[in-house]
Structure formats: C-alpha cells, structure tokens
Amino acid sequence: MNAGIASRRLLFLGMKYAPIGVFDSGYGGLTILKEIVKYLPQYDYVYLGDNARAPYGNRSFETVYRYTLQCVEWFFAQGCPLVVLACNTASAKALRTIQQNDLPLIAPDRRVLGVIRPTTEVIGNYSVTRRVGIMATAGTVNSGSYTIEINKFYPDIQVFQEACPMWVPLVENNEHNGQGADYFIQKNLQHLLGQGAGIDTILLACTHYPLLANKIMQYLPAGIKLLSQGEIVARSLVHYLERHPEIANRISYSKLRKFCTTDDAIDFEQKASIFYGESVAAERIEL
Structure with a gap:
C-alpha cells in the first residue's frame, strides 16, 4: 500500500500513523523485518537502512552510537512508538546507552529493542x-x-x-x-x-x-x-508486545510497509529483494 494513501486512510479512521521502526546500517535487517512481518502482519512498518554510512562493523563505539541515535530520533519523528535495532553492531555498541541515557530524556514513553x-x-x-x-x-x-x-x-x-x-x-x-x-x-x-x-x-x-x-x-x-x-527475534517481539499492551496498543495497523535509505533509492531497491525476498519501493531520506 502506498505510504501516502495509507496515512490518509488512518487519518480518515481517526488513527495516528505509528509504525514499528526497524533499523539496520544497510540491508541485512531486512531478513529480520521479513520474519517479523510473517509473525505480526497486521502492523505498519518503516525500515531504514543507513547505507550512506555503512558498514558500521569497523567503526568505533562512539561513532556507531552517534549514528544509531540519529536514526532512532528519525524513527521517533515518523511517529514510531517502538524501534527494533535489527543490526548486531548497533545492538552491541549503541543500544544500552540509548536505552539507559537517551530515552529517559528524549522519549520516555517509547522503546528501543535489539537483536542480541x-x-x-x-x-x-x-x-x-x-x-x-x-x-x-x-x-x-x-x-x-x-x-x-x-x-x-x-x-x-x-x-x-x-x-x-x-x-x-x-x-x-x-x-x-x-x-x-x-x-x-x-x-x-x-x-x-x-x-x-x-x-x-x-x-x-x-x-x-x-x-x-x-x-x-x-x-x-x-x-x-x-x-x-530472524525467527528468534520475531517470536521474542510477539511475546514482548503481549507483555506490553501499552506499547502494542499505540502501533497503527494498516499493513503498510515503507522502506527508506540514506543512500541511493534505486540501488537500495535492486539489492533489497535479495534480503527481503520480494521487490520493494524505497525512498531516500536525509538525517
């Protein structure tokens, strides 16, 4: 479903657009998103690949933390009540600091989860x-x-x-x-x-x-x-939302899948299907 059409539909129904955000430094997180959608197809999702600054794996803790926080803040600006860091490097080097130091200050009512x-x-x-x-x-x-x-x-x-x-x-x-x-x-x-x-x-x-x-x-x-x-993280997210209805009830559900990248959208579309298993339409964004 087109993002603009879906957003207008939600507004018509009196619902706020509030997707689950799924983040990776590049394409790999699409393998996680694919499994999450399989287990929780009813929700809206927005995926962001920070391809312009990938890979994260050889960067310092401070750099990975800074990049990841910028992307998390972008997700919050899109209305996401929940963000999944579908990236092992970001989960290892940035998640704990974001959860403990940043969320209480910038978004105490939102949650960021990882894959580790x-x-x-x-x-x-x-x-x-x-x-x-x-x-x-x-x-x-x-x-x-x-x-x-x-x-x-x-x-x-x-x-x-x-x-x-x-x-x-x-x-x-x-x-x-x-x-x-x-x-x-x-x-x-x-x-x-x-x-x-x-x-x-x-x-x-x-x-x-x-x-x-x-x-x-x-x-x-x-x-x-x-x-x-993928499957392990997806099952874990199902259980998390069952335990936290205060988060689950805030997520919008028009089955919208939106894909964004910080680099070239056409290049992203060409490679994304390798990971996601089907073609996607992508949008380039600026952080």
Missing part, C-alpha cells in the same frame, strides 16, 4: 554440550556482547567467536551462491571449530549471514545446529 538479548536468552535451549559458536562481523566479535549476554543467562556455556569479514561483501554483491563463498565459509568454519572441540550450536550473529545458510550447511559437520536470528 532475544537470541542470548534462548540459545541455551539448543546446546547440549554447552559449547556455542558465534559467527559475526569483527565489530560484534570485538564488542564481546554475545559472550557477556550468554554468560548472564547461561554461565555454564562456553562461547567461541569467529569474525567473518568477507561474508557481508559476498552477500551484498550477490556472490553468496558462487564458488568464492565456499572458500571463505570453509575457512571461517574450520577456524571456529578448531578453537574448541564439542561445539554443537552455531549462531549466525549477523543479519546478512542467513543468506549463506545453505552453503554453510554443506560444510557443517553432522550434529551441529545452525541458528539464524
């Missing part, structure tokens, strides 16, 4: 050996966020991490099904599994990586579970 906590809350349900592998960007690995959060919920789990810097470029250049992907997947898997015997669960802790899942499974030893975040 929902995943770490349940990962212990999948591991028998209590040895878990994390495959992520260098920024997420260096933050230590997954190790810290998993140990909060499951102190008995040992965490092994592997940074996979080539995986995002492979996906964004639509080479994730090519032979070049095989080399890097094998290399990173061997390095991760070589860190410690007994790893029985591997989490793909980057929203780009689910597109490599079929390739990864070709080289994954039997008995090791491979987890993607």
